[in-house]
Amino acid sequence: MALIQKELKRMLAYSTLAQIGEIAAILGLGTSLATTASLLHVTNHAVMKTLLFFAAGAFILQSGRRHLKDLAGLGRVMPFTAGCYALATVAIMGLPPFSGFISKFLMITAAAAAGRIDVAALILVGSILAAFYYLRVVRILFFQPYEGPVVKEAPTSMLVAMALLASAIVFGGVAPTIQIDAASAVGNLVAARAGLPPVVVPDLLIVWPAAALIATLGAVAVWLFGKTSPAFATKLAIAVPAAAFVAVLLQPDRYDGLSFAFALLVSGVGTLNMAYATGYLAHHPHAQHRFYAAFALMMAGLMGMAGSHDFFNFFAFWELMSSWALYVALVHEETADARREAFKYFIFNTVGASFMFLGIAMFGTAADSFDFAAIARAAPAMTTVWAGSALVLVLVGMLMKAAMLPIRIDYQMHPATAPTPVSGYISAVLLKSGPYGVLKLMALFGGATLLDRLGLINGQSLIGNAIAIIGGVTLLYAGAMAVVQTGIKRLLIYSTVCQLGYITMALALGTTLGVAGGLMHFVNHMMLKDVLFLCAGAIMVTSHARTLDELGGLGRKMPITFGIFLFAGLSLAGIPPLNGFNSKWIIYVAAFESGHYVLGIFAMVASLFTLAAILKFAHAAFMGSPGAAAEHAHEAPATMLVPMLVLAAGSFAVGMMPGLLLVPIAAIQQELGMVPIAATWTGPLPGAGGWHPALLSILLLVLAGIGFLYLRLGRAGGAIIRSPIHLCGVQDIAMGQANIGAGNLYEAPDAAIRSLLHAKHDTGYSDDDTAADTTAPITIHAV
């Protein structure tokens, strides 16, 4: 009912009904844990709802408007009230790090513990629905322009009350112990009266690794200082991930090898992207500090996830990373398009997280603990059906994050409307949390613990096989889709999904070589795809174009960007001896060695698709005849170029010395209990036919270098003559008119792919006024 309400207060009233229903359902379970959980939620809910009503009252009092659509943009003129409203909304949706998350977690756990998965699932579905209407209000309040008379902020007395309630919500999320103790005391009382054993409340304290704490506090600081001293806040924004990087380095004991490496990459690449973002947004300073803060919070979530030792923390930080912080970063442009896409992605992530939530609750209750090690110990004693479905649920959540088929791909792809540095970060880093999680789970439940009990094919685990096949099909599909795109970012996003397919497939093979190849590609893709996005961002800043057809001939004006793009693109497409090829080579060999010939062939063919997509981009943007965009184009500023150069240099180094990645990977494999690959710092690639890329690279560079000198400087420096291009005598044609655009480039393959995959033409401008027809999704019949 709340979904269709047009008035703010009525909507809130209906949603209360829904939430009371939830609480009643949990209370009806009758266990003492359920009693505790519902009590906790009642108290939290009271606080959150009161705050919502207070804030709603303040809006109505000050503006005299009660209809939802009239509230547009009020967040700008009543920032404090609206901020409290937003905080309460996030909390009541059950998102961390607020009190609503804790009590929701406890409720789901209680339902799972009572064996009532149906109740737990119902509540999760309810909260997905709730996300629709809560988020709608926040979207209206904050991300729409304000029109109308001047409205004053609410009176001080109201502000104080709201501040108190808001701090209670934050306190209840960060330090829930007092509340839980109180609630479990009542729960114990009930239990004692019914003759049941006392409540064992799982440990629900979010443990913040130093890096995550720094990033979170830093995010808040950036946001606050952004209002008063923007220049300082911008510098702070770069310092925050850098400090987090140091914090990870100083706390190596907190993380296992895999997580340590992941946390370092998260913060390291994060620093570069943040630096780039400050350059990217410099000419477009609208709400930039809110964006930096959301960006830093995402990193906090990722690092907290890496530093977690139990499923509760893992999930809390997972939600922190992929829910509201992500939404705020994505909606940054505040166009109708951005609002719709970000909303869609938020809901998609909520659904994915809900699967994971249920699975985690099932594991936790069966093991009486959320600790990773404890669950792994308890797993052999769980029934195969229970543990198996829990595992599948968590895996589904992770695979959705990694954008794997068969869920409709247009929903899971992160929106192209987001600011480019964050697009790059999502593609390169954030989505990697999926494969990272899959690997962690497979290591945790590998072999006899659980995976093998769920069925074997030729001695390999059924689940692993299934994931590998999902990865293989996805990489082929997304690779082909990338070829037909003309949107600047859309092309790169599809290519990301394709590369994530490689990583997921290789990790799921589970063999020594497969995991090594997957992890190496994990890092290579992180650097390469980030570079590609940053290059795309540099183009977009200078040209304001969104589709490749608007560009052409930028290479002469932006030689550094072009060079970096070409290097990273060809490397990603798997041209030897570059680093992207090296990791793909390991993946091919691993697929063939483990008997997955078809997957190996998929992988090899998809790399050709990547090549086609990258060359199309390079041609349409940098080469070809110069179009209108090329006239005013100029090279990106140093703040943007330096991060790009650092990442490209990293890729080059790894290409020359694969040991830089392979030695840490071998150590990680050792720690995960696998047979590690044989790797040395300066040594060749692993595997039977292991070769050394440096050899090819050096020969290539030396010979080509000598040749270049001859071409350029031969004949005493007069080796080059400049001439106009040959146009069969036509003289009155503008260069831009002679250009072959991206849309016309691959006619025959384009048509074949489109008819096979039923892909429609996408202009990259799915725009404001034609929202109805452009939201029609690309349907997939390929699977």
Place this chain on the structure above:
Amino acid sequence: MLDTTTIPLAVLMFPGGLFALAFGLALKGLDRRVAARLQGRIGPPLAQPFFDLVKLARKRTMVPDIAAEPVFLGAPLIGTVSMLLAAALVPIPGVYAPNPMLGDLLVLLYLLAVPAVVLMIAGSASGSPFGAIGFSREMALMLAYEGPLVLVVAAVALRTGSFSLSDIIAYQQTHGAFLFDPVMWPALLAFLAFYPANLGIVPFDIPEAETEVLEGPLLEYSGPALGLFKMMSALKAVVVLGLGVALFFPSAPDGAAGLLVHLAKLVVMMLVGVTLLRVSMGRMRIDQAFSFFLRWPLALSLLSLAIVAAA
């Protein structure tokens, strides 16, 4: 660890380097001469490709004023050098086995894609619309023929149980060449369709069609840069044909006789698969070639993989 004396030798002198270049140019000369005779012309002298190369090396390079110069000049260099490296990766049965540190069959397979890639980049970087059309056609053709090639190689590897060319050759030396193995015939046929397309000759010379797009990517090239492309193409012929020999018919004696047998096989493949084909056919349109490859060679290579897996 690394054998530093023989790898540069293999890349620069034999079997890559000067040797492969000279032999590739000789193959081109032979092809031109025989084609001329088949068409009732006298034809150029056998050494014509050498003369052309010397002439080009002594000229200056013209660079279009709208071209991205470093890329325009770099493309032919990268292409030629990668073919020099690829030539050092192709074994000559009984004579030469490449150093495993340099790369394996998969590396060779992807190096073999580099000439097409640099041609595309060259055409695109020149800024000429003809170059862009050539680029577009080259990519379409590559998307069409690369799939069958991968499947053919996978079928051979599945049959022999290894992706190492040395193992593939050793397998055929004990079990008989795949040329005489009916199970491998579909793969062989698919390969026979692949290599004219990869070498860019009629009926598959669509990207560089002189009469349509004025040599496409090569239109704006002149002097030494064009010479590099000629070298690349000569080297590529040796590499692709050599790969075919290793995959399907590596039987040969050891020593100098082995080398002669190998060269004879390449000459036969060139004359039958290239010269005869190109004088007897007209050029296809790009969409015809695209659907041709996705129909027959793809079906043949899929069939071959299936029967190898079943056998």
